[in-house]
Amino acid sequence: MVRRDFDRVFRSGRRGATHLVTAWAAPGPCAGVRVGFAVGRRVGKAVTRNRVRRRLREALRLELEGVRPGTDVVLSARPGCRDAEFSELREALRTALKRAGAWVGSA
Template sequence: MSRERFTPNDRLFRRSDVDRVIRHGIRVSDYCMTLWVLNNTLERSRIGLRAPRRVGTAVLRNRLRRRVREAFRRNRDRIPVGVDLMCQLRTAEGCSYAVLAESLIRLSVKAARRRPGDRPRRSRSADP
């Protein structure tokens, strides 16, 4: 039972951690969320959440954040171990708990399978 708790160790707290995940992580998206995934040196996964105002009212944004935290907590065994996840919610329409949970799992596995070297890089040269 204690394994399913959502503790402070499961969250991305520091701004520097969040910025690192967004800057260097692999980004994957679907209808409900954008997820950045980056390997960490810990033996557990951590999650950070963003819900911009365009998603809806404060009550709705908080409800969606609670649902994503619950999905992370309950499906920890299906989410890759040793990664930091940064989740930005995109919309509230049609995003029930089941949809958010499946989206979180699918996107985290998809991003964890990709290697950072597979990310498309922008060319710095001015070649036409």
């Protein structure tokens, strides 16, 4: 995703948030799911932000079958993400996606 895709999702997408993650979701131009990550400096220094991004990417990979096809998703990490257990992060991600309207999974 490029900057204009992020802007479009922020402008026209639905938002779902938890204490660890905020998700924005909007219909995308392709049949697959496209995901962008926003991990700001409040989360920590570069090493910490990259670690949080990798953990979010892995959590999403495990939950990908439940995400609505044809959706663009932007995930924004909150500061609590850096110290959260992986199972808690995964559950927060699923909840945020449900609240944003991007979830069609059964669980």
